[in-house]
Amino acid sequence: MSISTIALALLQTSAEVRAAGGLGPFAWVFMLVSMGSVTTLTVWCFYRVLSTRDHFDPDGTGPSHAPVPGKVEQKKRRKR
Template sequence: MDHLALLALAQTETAATSTGLQPAGWVFMILSVSFVTSLVGWCFYKVLTAPEHES
């Protein structure tokens, strides 16, 4: 792999994305992480609080 060529290409393509976390980025990150964390938390709560066997 020619890293220098790849580096030049990458610098061209990603110049616009090298900023910090923008407000929209915060929104997507918080919503996504909150959604999966809440979902897994709710699921395990339901699993662990249900009786192991049901007649």
């Protein structure tokens, strides 16, 4: 089956569906790919935020010391 045959079948089906008042196959594919992409990106972002090291809050509202040494604490301080 060639690509032009598939495209022609989708266009023909799309015209029939539009006449009936529903979504065509391209609209369904576009919607599913879009929703899948957004859902995947959201899950990945939540994973990245929730699986990182504990955060040290130095402004006084958080813990009094860092639960794990951070990048700043590993560097030696400069002498003034």
